[in-house]
Amino acid sequence: MSERRVLVVDDEANMRRVLEIMLSRRGFRTEAAVDGRDALERMAEQPADLVITDLRMPEVNGIELLRQLRAAGNDVPVIVITAHGTLETAVEAMRLGACDYLLRPFDVEALDLAIQRVFASREVLRRNQYLRQEVDRRWTGLVGDGRHMREVQRLVAQVGPTSAAVLISGETGTGKEVVARALHDASPRRDQLFVAINCAALPRDMLESELFGHEKGAFTGALRQRVGKFELAQGGTVFLDEITEMPIDLQAKLLRVLQESEVQRLGGNQTLRIDARILSATNRSPRQAVQDGRLREDLYFRLNVFNIPLPTLRERPEDLPALVEHLMRQSLGPSAPLPEVPAEVMTALQRYRWPGNVRELRNVVERALILGGGRAVELRDLRLEQDAAPPAGPDMAGPEAAANPDLRLDPAVEALESRLITEALRRTGGNKARACALLRISERSLWYKIKKYGLGTPPD
Ligand SMILES: Nc1ncnc2c1ncn2[C@@H]1O[C@H](COP(=O)(O)OP(=O)(O)OP(=O)(O)O)[C@@H](O)[C@H]1O
Numbered sequence: 001m002s003e004r005r006v007l008v009v010d011d012e013a014n015m016r017r018v019l020e021i022m023l024s025r026r027g028f029r030t031e032a033a034v035d036g037r038d039a040l041e042r043m044a045e046q047p048a049d050l051v052i053t054d055l056r057m058p059e060v061n062g063i064e065l066l067r068q069l070r071a072a073g074n075d076v077p078v079i080v081i082t083a084h085g086t087l088e089t090a091v092e093a094m095r096l097g098a099c100d101y102l103l104r105p106f107d108v109e110a111l112d113l114a115i116q117r118v119f120a121s122r123e124v125l126r127r128n129q130y131l132r133q134e135v136d137r138r139w140t141g142l143v144g145d146g147r148h149m150r151e152v153q154r155l156v157a158q159v160g161p162t163s164a165a166v167l168i169s170g171e172t173g174t175g176k177e178v179v180a181r182a183l184h185d186a187s188p189r190r191d192q193l194f195v196a197i198n199c200a201a202l203p204r205d206m207l208e209s210e211l212f213g214h215e216k217g218a219f220t221g222a223l224r225q226r227v228g229k230f231e232l233a234q235g236g237t238v239f240l241d242e243i244t245e246m247p248i249d250l251q252a253k254l255l256r257v258l259q260e261s262e263v264q265r266l267g268g269n270q271t272l273r274i275d276a277r278i279l280s281a282t283n284r285s286p287r288q289a290v291q292d293g294r295l296r297e298d299l300y301f302r303l304n305v306f307n308i309p310l311p312t313l314r315e316r317p318e319d320l321p322a323l324v325e326h327l328m329r330q331s332l333g334p335s336a337p338l339p340e341v342p343a344e345v346m347t348a349l350q351r352y353r354w355p356g357n358v359r360e361l362r363n364v365v366e367r368a369l370i371l372g373g374g375r376a377v378e379l380r381d382l383r384l385e386q387d388a389a390p391p392a393g394p395d396m397a398g399p400e401a402a403a404n405p406d407l408r409l410d411p412a413v414e415a416l417e418s419r420l421i422t423e424a425l426r427r428t429g430g431n432k433a434r435a436c437a438l439l440r441i442s443e444r445s446l447w448y449k450i451k452k453y454g455l456g457t458p459p460d
């Protein structure tokens with residue numbers, strides 16, 4: 001730790017000397033001022049880490065010194081020294097922001113203690129401020145204060161505290177789940193459970209019993225009673241992820257449950273009242289999904305009391321610096337130094353199209369941190385080049401067909417499948433449940449195809 005500077009302010013030369021000796025023995029660099037005015041001048045020249053001042057001094061006294069420091073926005077810790085007769089002034093000094101006082105005559109221990117307290121509490125304060133910022137950020141978890149994210153933040157703050165159903169829409173990796181949690185955390189239900197269920201990840205019947213629960217023996221394999229998500233989230237929030245992937249007949253049942261605020265476990269006859277706030281998400285356009293018959297219109301109206309559409313990452317390049325810093329912090333921990341990100345690297349990140357949005361950015365950042373091993377991030381660490389090609393989409397069948405003049409369907413289809421799966425795994429950082437959701441295939445068939453095409457299976 002660098003040497004700390006202490007400014008001693010006293011009109012008595014003797015007192016100044018004693019204090020200076022005591023302090024320099026303790027490793028502080030000291031300086032002395034003869035009164036408040038002298039102290040202010042010295043502080044202006046070179047700020048101190050601590051001021052120890054007498055209260056009664058000619059010209060500018062201790063109280064006035066304190067007042068002027070604070071008025072100038074200087075929050076240096078100040079310890080005042082006072083005699084019994086002037087204890088009231090000491091109290092006034094504390095009100096003005098002095099952090100401690102010493103009664104004259106004081107002993108060395110009292111001084112030591114006061115100094116220790118000052119620096120310890122400063123340290124705690126700094127750490128608390130950092131933690132509080134961290135907690136705040138995790139609380140919404142929504143990094144970015146460009147125009148788009150500000151609008152999202154505003155909606156979250158406005159709608160979060162209500163019980164309204166909210167449908168969150170946006171491409172994969174744009175932060176739909178982050179927003180769902182932020183809504184829950186902003187609501188009076190925050191101390192109850194937030195229960196998420198991915199409607200794309202389970203076959204119909206399992207999804208049904210996950211949502212509503214079942215009694216023992218309700219169907220083959222129902223060996224035990226199961227509490228449904230709605231029951232579990234009593235008083236809390238249910239988050240229906242990938243809602244447009246829920247089978248249409250199950251959507252009808254869900255609507256009934258929501259309308260009646262009642263649910264029966266499968267195979268049961270007891271009616272349970274439900275009190276859960278409903279949040280849902282989709283990476284399709286909700287209206288389009290209604291038109292395509294993937295989402296029942298009546299359920300859509302029920303779920304979509306509010307819509308929060310999330311911007312893609314390419315729409316908000318202004319947020320990239322903050323996001324990169326946040327993701328590095330998350331990856332390296334609160335106190336590690338962050339590697340530098342040169343302007344050209346940031347520009348490359350801002351130009352890239354980010355088909356996998358923030359999740360893809362997170363993967364790129366983590367990879368760059370590993371490749372860089374602590375030095376400044378370089379362009380090649382990003383590995384964006386091979387990804388800079390337009391994202392995979394159905395239109396890529398074009399070149400495939402052209403390369404197969406014999407028009408054999410199978411190899412072309414397989415090549416396409418394997419490329420789309422690879423792309424989905426890349427965008428989702430290898431998360432198979434999410435990749436399935438993107439590909440709109442079941443987890444089982446994804447496993448099958450991964451094996452069939454010998455695709456690497458990045459860790460979940
Ligand atoms: N605004 C943001 N600030 C900080 N981190 C974010 C933000 N948006 C997303 N993330 C991070 O990006 C990752 C993906 O976010 P999330 O899982 O919420 O996306 P999603 O929209 O639900 O994606 P999918 O449709 O694939 O399920 C998470 O690690 C999340 O913490």
Ligand SMILES: [Mg+2]
Nearest residue numbers: 176177241281
């Ligand atoms: Mg999600």
